[in-house]
Amino acid sequence: DTGVSQDPRHKITKRGQNVTFRCDPISEHNRLYWYRQTLGQGPEFLTYFQNEAQLEKSRLLSDRFSAERPKGSFSTLEIQRTEQGDSAMYLCASSLVKNEQYFGPGTRLTVT
Amino acid sequence: ILNVEQSPQSLHVQEGDSTNFTCSFPSSNFYALHWYRWETAKSPEALFVMTLNGDEKKKGRISATLNTKEGYSYLYIKGSQPEDSATYLCAFKDSSYKLIFGSGTRLLVRP
Numbered sequence: 073d074t075g076v077s078q079d080p081r082h083k084i085t086k087r088g089q090n091v092t093f094r095c096d097p098i099s100e101h102n103r104l105y106w107y108r109q110t111l112g113q114g115p116e117f118l119t120y121f122q123n124e125a126q127l128e129k130s131r132l133l134s135d136r137f138s139a140e141r142p143k144g145s146f147s148t149l150e151i152q153r154t155e156q157g158d159s160a161m162y163l164c165a166s167s168l169v170k171n172e173q174y175f176g177p178g179t180r181l182t183v184t
Numbered sequence: 185i186l187n188v189e190q191s192p193q194s195l196h197v198q199e200g201d202s203t204n205f206t207c208s209f210p211s212s213n214f215y216a217l218h219w220y221r222w223e224t225a226k227s228p229e230a231l232f233v234m235t236l237n238g239d240e241k242k243k244g245r246i247s248a249t250l251n252t253k254e255g256y257s258y259l260y261i262k263g264s265q266p267e268d269s270a271t272y273l274c275a276f277k278d279s280s281y282k283l284i285f286g287s288g289t290r291l292l293v294r295p
Contacts, residue, residue: 114190
């Protein structure tokens with residue numbers, strides 16, 4: 073257990089529905105990252121926060137994706153109007169700025 | 185576009201065999217190179233963080249080396265055990281401290 077938790081662990085949804093995932097980082101960590109991993113690939117960077125500020129978003133993050141970290145603690149990742157191509161493992165990680173990132177167990181999303 | 189390559193994609197070995205994997209990464213804008221071990225249904229687990237050219241790190245039967253000038257890192261497992269079966273990921277950390285991962289090496293150790 074790394075101390076980073078994600079909820080839910082699995083989500084099955086129908087195409088067109090909205091889904092929201094939550095990440096609870098290690099409490100003293102000011103950085104929080106979201107990654108997406110599809111079959112046969114390594115995790116790909118989506119976005120990151122320093123405290124409550126979203127500092128960078130990947131071009132992979134389309135307009136249907138939005139992430140928040142309202143009080144600089146937990147974060148949510150919402151996908152609107154899901155598509156089958158959104159099926160993936162969504163990983164969250166937290167760190168102090170320069171230090172090692174600790175990963176959660178991920179949320180596996182299946183869009184049918 | 186930064187590209188991190190890992191080889192081989194997968195590896196099947198017998199218990200007791202020693203094995204090694206390769207990670208190649210851009211030699212510019214380098215901050216650190218991370219190795220992670222990822223077992224199914226668990227969180228990726230950090231193995232090593234390497235920052236200096238020539239770094240060598242060891243944890244039990246696992247060790248890693250780093251060459252930043254030519255842009256590669258090797259991960260070695262001595263005397264593989266079935267519990268070493270996992271996906272081994274390397275990740276390049278750039279100056280913004282985000283990680284750019286390779287696609288991983290899937291290791292299966294047969295008893």
